Amino acid sequence: MLMCYMARCLKVSNTSSLKKIHNFCFSGVITMCIRYLLIEKQNESSHFIRSSCNVFALCIGLMGCTGMGIVATFQELSVPSVHDIGALVAFGSGVVYITLQSIISYKSCPQWNTYLMCHxxxxxxxxxxxxxxxxxxxxxxxxxxxxxxxxxxxxxTYHVVSAICEWTVAFGFIFFFLTFIRDFQRVSLRISTEIREDSW
Incomplete structure (x- = not known):
């Protein structure tokens, strides 16, 4: 019974749920960009990773958010092929992103992360x-x-197993992002706007 309930909950059908998914996409983009900037700043003094690897991880993460946006925009029953492609991009890119971030975390040990957090x-x-x-x-x-x-x-049976695995991956993303909380508590961001006199 629990499996059937989880499988039903996984399917999004109403507009408010779609808006929530778009909000999660936006939150994901912000989180990934802050993580990217944090690693760039840490890397200035420690040089624990190539900058191109950090850029690559960000691009993969943004692809995942784009896939999630596609899933939210094209409902499963309306345009199933586009919805499925979006889901594949979202989950595939998401798994690659969190794996890359795990590797980056190990590279930054012990100065910027604890081994426990990396594990x-x-x-x-x-x-x-x-x-x-x-x-x-x-x-x-x-x-x-x-x-x-x-x-x-x-x-x-295929549907239930697939849905349970989908929930597992989705919660994996959520819990992974929650591990960034301690890192983000040590960061302050400022937006600086300057107008140059010579540009006019």
């Missing part, structure tokens, strides 16, 4: 990677796109 991030990344594979495999075996499922239907 936690890597554990979340590994669990998300492991859940991502069956999510794709079982989702590809589902022959019909629908919202409400009953246990006696064909492909029900």
């Amino acid at each position: 936690i991030r890597m554990a979340i990344s590994v669990i998300s990677c492991i859940a991502f594979i069956p999510m794709i495999v079982f989702a590809s075996k589902i022959s019909v796109t629908k919202i409400d499922w009953t246990p006696d239907e064909k492909d029900y």
Whole structure:
């Protein structure tokens, strides 16, 4: 019964839920940009990672947010192929992003991160990677796109396993982002606007 409930909850159908997903996309972009700027600043003194790796991680993360925006914009029953591509981009890029951030965290130890935090991030990344594979495999075996499922239907088991894996990956992203809280508490951001006299 719990599996059936989780599978139903996973499917987004109303407009307010879609707006929430767009808000999560925006929050994700802000979080990733702050993380990028933080690593750049830390790297100025420590040189623990190439700047291009940090840029690459940011681009992958932004791709994931774009995929999430596609998922929210194109509902599963309306345009299933576009929705599925968006989901693949969102989850695939998200898994790569958190794995890269875990590696970056290890590179920055012990000056900028504790080994415990690095282990936690890597554990979340590994669990998300492991859940991502069956999510794709079982989702590809589902022959019909629908919202409400009953246990006696064909492909029900594939749907439930895929949905559980999807929830696992999604919560992995949330918990991973929560590990940034301590890092962000040590940061202050300022926006500086200056008009040059010679530009007119």
